[in-house]
Amino acid sequence: MYEKLYGFKERPFSMLPDPSFLYLGEKHSAAFALLEYGLMSKAGFTVITGEVGSGKTTLVRHLLNQTHNDVTVGLISNTHEDMGHLLKWVLLAFNQKYDYDCQVALYDAFRRFLIDQYAEYRHSVLIIDEAQNLQPKVLEELRMLSNINADKHLVLQLILVGQPQLREQLSSPGLLQFRQRISVRYHLPALSEDDTLAYIRHRIHCAGCENELFTKGAIDIIYQASEGIPRAINLLCDTALVYGYAKKRLSIDAEIIQAVLADIEESISPQRQNMATDRQDADAKEAVTLPSSESVPKVCKLTEFDKDTARQLFGNTLKKY
Structure with a gap:
């Protein structure tokens, strides 16, 4: 509507996350540097939190645009409380098809996928946006998935992105083992x-x-x-x-x-x-x-x-x- 009057090629203030408009001020630069460090150093778990609309998803999409060819990324962005079939969501995130419901078969399919990626010298990263919606049981399942290894090398890295409630969830006594696996954490403040x-x-x-x-x-x-x-x-x-x-x-x-x-x-x-x-x-x-x-x-x-x-x-x- 107003683009011609003001000389815009496109709307500058869209509500949708757009990495091409990413502004890397001091705090957002720090958050992105930690995301990048967590990815490249193969840190166990990376946790980034921030208020609704603070730019977390845009940072994640920018990270996806910067990933190297030896990194395989799975993204789950539509989390909700009832994630009862976690393995199905994870397989879909990595574009892996399945035609069975047995949890053992699903787990084995994902394990074989990760081992194959490792054999091809590829690093697998699962990014979960809006992770504050995950129940403690699901978070514990994610921790167990991250234990899959090849030649004593862990083959799955987790990056969790969510609202401040995620920090509260992770502080619960039942998630002590999950917390101990967090290598990088950062809270993205307002501008x-x-x-x-x-x-x-x-x-x-x-x-x-x-x-x-x-x-x-x-x-x-x-x-x-x-x-x-x-x-x-x-x-x-x-x-x-x-x-x-x-x-x-x-x-x-x-x-x-x-x-x-x-x-x-x-x-x-x-x-x-x-x-x-x-x-x-x-x-x-x-x-x-x-x-x-x-x-x-x-x-x-x-x-x-x-x-x-x-x-x-x-x-x-x-x-x-």
């Missing part, structure tokens, strides 16, 4: 204020626009509202560009961001809810005064997809339209 500015500009430039479309005042409000979570930043920026397009604005200022926040209402964050009361000077209070939703063109109203995304990121208190 800093400076990184938020750099992140927005990076994605704009990657999309083909050399202009600094967002004013510093706009970015300040985006940072406060998003609390530095990349997916939340994307939602705010993408919606703001739609608003700017509707109003034929060539730059995105604080007023437009305030209009976006008016649509998302009080669901952004506790920090934003108290922003006006925490600031004492009149100018700051005026800066966060939100316009009436009626002033927003209908073309700019949030889509159902955006509303669902906002609910996931910010809660369930969006205004109903």
Whole structure:
């Protein structure tokens, strides 16, 4: 919709993970370096955690794009609590077909696959995204699978990526043996204020626009509202560009961001809810005064997809339209 007005080759703030737009600030660079180290050093287990929308999946996809030819990667990205047929999921992750349900036969098929990979001097890595959904029983099954060996060499490496709850799960007494196998762990924090500015500009430039479309005042409000979570930043920026397009604005200022926040209402964050009361000077209070939703063109109203995304990121208190 707005690409032509702002000179984009594509939308810069898509909600979908896209490694080509990856911004490697200090914290994301550290996380990626540890992922890469865990992969190349054949460390036992690697665990990366972070809040919803912090960029974990994008890092994983970037890692997959960087893997060497001697690495065979299996990816499970749609985990859920009822993973009762773990071996079937694992075999599918490595593109291995099966036509039986017997657990012993499934285990033997996977064992033979790993041994064959090892014989061909290939390293097998199983990456599990959204690993916080796995039950302790499934995590223990994964540990047992990682015990498969050839010539006393372990032939399967695990990389678990998940939300902060994963750390709590792994701290339970019943998973002591699993914890002892973790060689690399890192928690991916939110972006800093400076990184938020750099992140927005990076994605704009990657999309083909050399202009600094967002004013510093706009970015300040985006940072406060998003609390530095990349997916939340994307939602705010993408919606703001739609608003700017509707109003034929060539730059995105604080007023437009305030209009976006008016649509998302009080669901952004506790920090934003108290922003006006925490600031004492009149100018700051005026800066966060939100316009009436009626002033927003209908073309700019949030889509159902955006509303669902906002609910996931910010809660369930969006205004109903």
